[in-house]
Amino acid sequence: MKIIVPMAGRGSRLRPHTLTVPKPLIPVAGKPIVHRLVEDIAKVLNQPIEEVAFVIHESFGATVEKDLLAIATKIGAKGTIYYQNEALGTGHAIMCAKDSLSGPAVIAYADTLIRADFDLDQNADSVIWVKQVDQPEAFGVINVNEKNEIVELVEKPKEFVSDLAVIGIYYFKDVAVLKNELQAVLDNNIIHGGEYQINDGIKQMMAKGMIFVPGQVDEWMDCGNKDVTVDTNSRMLNFLHKDGENLVAANVRIENSTIIPPCYIGEDVILINSTVGPNVSLGKATHVTNVKIKNSLVQTHAHIRNANLDNAMIGNHATFDGEFKSISIGDYSVLE
Incomplete structure (x- = not known):
């Protein structure tokens, strides 16, 4: 199993705190966000992690790279650094790590934390983790059929589709399939909002009959701006306190x-x-x-x-x- 962590954005909504420190390295409850994310994913997967690939901006510097590689080493994995120096979207960020896109993998964006306990659905080609939300119109959401298979991804729907929001964590039984579809997105210059999106690769996989199912987390904690980061810090402290x-x-x-x-x-x-x-x-x-x-x-x-x-x-x-x-x-x- 591999973990791919796109994290090249500087986190403009969390300024001034991200002017000198990349957002994923802001500490929450005493530990950087990305450190907690990788450890928590490794814990719930409950299987050996072969590699953790971080997609960063080259300007983050050698000290950040050293810290990230140490995170991978701590969970017994190889650490790899890739660069995304232009903000060209989620699909482009993933393709910056294309040399690591093979075999089973979890892709996780490093501005969110989770609390979860789940088993991977071995019959599915992919799992997209979601959380029930009160205002689905503010998120990307999924639509499922009677078999609880994902049949639609809708970004910030104006009319109600579902209240299951995509939280930015995905599992692929073979992430090389996603790589091939995203390469087609890049080759054909399929752009939304000026960026290449992971959803376009996923939609092409769905169109070819691949099975996507939802996974649900117990808690989803955002670190997008100052207020929600402070709130996430409080929630995480309470979880850790209860854990002893x-x-x-x-x-x-x-x-x-x-x-x-x-x-x-x-x-x-x-x-x-x-x-x-x-x-x-x-x-x-x-x-x-x-x-x-x-x-x-x-x-x-x-x-x-x-x-x-x-x-x-x-x-x-x-x-x-x-x-x-x-x-x-x-x-x-x-x-x-």
Whole structure:
């Protein structure tokens, strides 16, 4: 089994946090989004992972590439890096990894996290994972027949088709078939919205009689913008807390402070005269003094003083001293 992770986008909706760090490497509950995604997929597949192929922008740099390869190594797989330097769509991103597109594979876009427990349908040519949503008109959705086979993919339907939204995770019994169909999409310049889309390859597979079935996840957590990323951090903290994970590093320095779980508190964090939690992540070496903070996500080496924060997201090496509550400040910002 292979895992293909297209992640070349910089994440403009999550700025300023993605100006210096690619969105899939933003930490949620103390671990980068893409790291959690790959580990969670490997866990639910419950079979050896041969390779993890990451499709990134060349500008991400050597440090990011090293971190990504380490993720693959951690689950016992070979790590491979491919580049997509032009934003030409989901189909184009997958084809940037064409040398790895053979055999059984999961394709997963790195801006979403899941909680799931499932078995792959061995009789299907492909599985498209979906989640029931309240506003299907905002998503791509599937339509199924009486056999629970997917017969239609509709992007942001104006009229009701179904409430099962595609979450961006796919399984292919032989991903080389998708590669061949996407090559035809590229060769024939089949473009929607100025981009080559995975759905056009999938539709061609369906037209040739291949069987697609839906898979459902228990939880689908988006990381598209600041508010939903903070919410995803809170939800993930609660899941990990219920799983019994220890989320507080052993060397946290606590002076006249209280931690209300669930919280992730990284190594070398200092808490002075503060109340932290619930639903807070504090990255490594963050210093918090005279602060009340809940439902917030703080990255590494930040300094926060004299604040009352709720629904806040603070970047690496940022300094904040003030009375605002719901804030979003990027790396190396200073507000005093």
